[in-house]
Amino acid sequence: MTGENPALAARGVSKSFDGRSALKGVDFEVGPGEVVALIGPNGAGKTTLLSILAGIAEPDSGEVAGDGVAWVPQQAALYRRLSVQENLLLFARLQHDAGQTDENPSLMVKRMLDLTGLAERAADRVGTLSGGNQQRVNIAIGLMAGPSVLLLDEPSVGLDPAQRERLWGFVLDLVREGTAVAFSTHDIQEAERYAERIVAVAEGEGIFSGTADELRQAVEAGGARSEDLETSFLAFLRERGH
Amino acid sequence: MRWLVLKDLQILKRSPLQLTLLVVYPVVIALLVGFAMTGGQEQTKVALYSQIPASESLGLGGEEVDGSEIRNQLCGRVECIEADSASDAKKMVESGEATAAVIVPEDLGDKIRSLASLNPESPEIQIIVNGSDAVESQVTDDRVEAMLSEANLLLAKRLSEGAKDYLDLILKGGQFDLLGQKIEVLGLKKSEQILRQIEPKLPPGTDKEQLARAVRFAHLATDNLDLAGPLLTAITEPIKADKVEVGDEAPSLDTYAIGVTVAFALMFVTVLLVAGSLALEKEENAFTRLTAGLVGRGWIIFAKVGLGTIVGTGVALILLAGLGLFIGIEWGRAPFWLLAIVFGAAAFAAAGAALGAAAREVRAATLAAVMISVPVALLSLVPDDAVGPAIETAINLVSAVFPFRPALDAITGGLELSGPSQWLPLLHLTVLTLAYGALARLALRRF
Known part of the structure; x- marks a missing residue:
């Protein structure tokens, strides 16, 4: 856990869809400048938890506390027939009109183009960009209002290793500037490589929160052999009946 | 927004x-x-096959309606295409060359002439329309109906005028051409006048009562046949429609x-x-x-x-x-x-x-x-x-x-x-x- 002043915290969050329980009293928190990976099998409740943390979905029970939270959806939420600049300008204007920022929309766009390194592609339609560059624009929109917490839902899905490395270089620059980042992923190696802390969920329950080393230790303590983190995690899940 | x-x-x-x-x-x-x-001025094309010779006259009591006049009436509102036979006309409709066909039978003239006789027959013509296009078929029906109405109106006028001439002959007298021979018809009015003139001159003992009856009949017949003329004229337009329009319809x-x-x-x-x-x-x-x-x-x-x-x-x-x-x-x-x-x-x-x-x-x-x-x-x-x-x-x-x-x-x-x-x-x-x-x-x- 992060300590006394988390940038974003959730306590006992539960959520059901049509009688099916998606989250069962999950706790979660991320501190300023911290990177937390949310891992778990498909249908574990990762996206639901991120949606609740972002304020897009309401929990059935539990509490969420945190300000300045930006959410970046798994698939690029962009208008493919608009250019990079037009997409950024649209969301800058909407955020400005919604009172999320006082910054001039045009200046905000320029700042984001510089930040993402896409100034040269500003006039290109988003649909013509690579998946990695689309994701950078996608994240840039989330960062426009200068959030203190950035929630990324499986940010590297569909990216090749080089694109993934560029994306994380971009995100880690934000972290160095104090932005807290929580991301969901299926890729255990990605979680180990970029996250300071890992939170594991399975079948709607929070089953682990700690570092990668702590996860390995938990596996070995149960008598299983710990090879790589993915193997350890699978053993951890089996041990708990998931 | x-x-x-x-x-x-x-x-x-x-x-x-x-x-x-x-x-x-x-x-x-x-x-x-x-x-x-x-561009709706283009006329409907109608295939026409008439078995009546163009020169055949449909004489109706002195009024003449020949085959070409009927054809002109039929083709006044539509563009007529001459067909060589009834089957040719039918093919024109089937192929779309014509939107309808009118088949005029050979006995049409006889049947029209019979209208002025004591044994009238019903003259008929055949209409063929292409029903594959409901809208066009409806439009064609309307046009053909209007076309026939005009032709019928012409015939009705001629028939009534012919009949009126016959009545005038009976009423006022005159000459009547029958099988090339001129026949003198006295007429009811003259008959009455003659009878009235000779009635006072008849010697006593003559059956004046019978003569008086003949005079009364001639008088009554004259009065009633005087009314028949306007009545026959009235049938030239059997149904009258009083249509009032305001403004410009189009x-x-x-x-x-x-x-x-x-x-x-x-x-x-x-x-x-x-x-x-x-x-x-x-x-x-x-x-x-x-x-x-x-x-x-x-x-x-x-x-x-x-x-x-x-x-x-x-x-x-x-x-x-x-x-x-x-x-x-x-x-x-x-x-x-x-x-x-x-x-x-x-x-x-x-x-x-x-x-x-x-x-x-x-x-x-x-x-x-x-x-x-x-x-x-x-x-x-x-x-x-x-x-x-x-x-x-x-x-x-x-x-x-x-x-x-x-x-x-x-x-x-x-x-x-x-x-x-x-x-x-x-x-x-x-x-x-x-x-x-x-x-x-x-x-x-x-x-």
Whole structure:
């Protein structure tokens, strides 16, 4: 856990869809400048938890506390027939009109183009960009209002290793500037490589929160052999009946 | 809201096909309808096969109607194509060379002449029409019917005039040509005069009573046959129609045609555009981001209805400008029809938003928009007296919940002073806009 002043915290969050329980009293928190990976099998409740943390979905029970939270959806939420600049300008204007920022929309766009390194592609339609560059624009929109917490839902899905490395270089620059980042992923190696802390969920329950080393230790303590983190995690899940 | 509309206009600009359609569609429709309305002078082609020799005279008591005169009457309203036989005429209709065929039988002349005899027969001609096209068939039926009515009228006049001559002969006397021999007919009036002159000169003992009876009969016959003449003249026009027309008939039809054209274009463009545009928000994954604290769902609906209203109105104006090249549009009434177009566009846009929100996928939304709007619009055009009461009620109910009919009424009312009142349709469109907007908002809850 992060300590006394988390940038974003959730306590006992539960959520059901049509009688099916998606989250069962999950706790979660991320501190300023911290990177937390949310891992778990498909249908574990990762996206639901991120949606609740972002304020897009309401929990059935539990509490969420945190300000300045930006959410970046798994698939690029962009208008493919608009250019990079037009997409950024649209969301800058909407955020400005919604009172999320006082910054001039045009200046905000320029700042984001510089930040993402896409100034040269500003006039290109988003649909013509690579998946990695689309994701950078996608994240840039989330960062426009200068959030203190950035929630990324499986940010590297569909990216090749080089694109993934560029994306994380971009995100880690934000972290160095104090932005807290929580991301969901299926890729255990990605979680180990970029996250300071890992939170594991399975079948709607929070089953682990700690570092990668702590996860390995938990596996070995149960008598299983710990090879790589993915193997350890699978053993951890089996041990708990998931 | 304005940024969303601006964004949608930018997207629209990026789709050359969509943009081209938005401009080309009203232009093409304007050209088609314009040419159809102004180029309607081409006559219906009718194949004619007459077995009566052109020179054969249909003498009716001294009045002559020959075969060529009947042909001229038949072909006055249509373009006649001479056929060599009845089967040739039939083939012309089947092939589409002629829209109808008229077969005049050889015995038509005899039967017409028999009308003036004591044993009248019913003259008949055969009409062949192509029933494969319901609309064209109906138009052809109307034209052939009008054509026959004129021919019948001519015959009736000649028959009555011939019969009247016979009556005059019996009444006033004169010469009658029978098998080449001139026969002198005394006539009832002269008979009466002669009888009256000789009555006082008759010697006593003569049966004066019998003679007096003959004189009374001749007098009564004269009086009654005097009335028969006007009666026969009356049958030349058996049914009289007192038709009163005010104003110019043609512009009303033009106005209705313009109204239907504009309402259809407005419906197509607006419903499809808005349904597709709203569904696109889902397909682009942007909806969740937009509603994550940036824009309320209600404002998204409002923006889409605004987009549809702006684009739909623009398309309708292009269409009207195009139609204005062919037919007269009252530009002085622009505020009225512009109001109708704006209200109609808003109602269609709200309906499109409801469809798009319900479909959640562009192709499904587009398909639903076409499949729902076109049949409902066509139903709205069915005349009330063309169907039974139950179907009429059903059609009226369906028409009332879709904006096409009120939009059509409002537009035609706006185009012409003598058109239907605008205010009720405008109120109707307002209610539909709000209702469909509410439905769209409801559907966005599970978008």
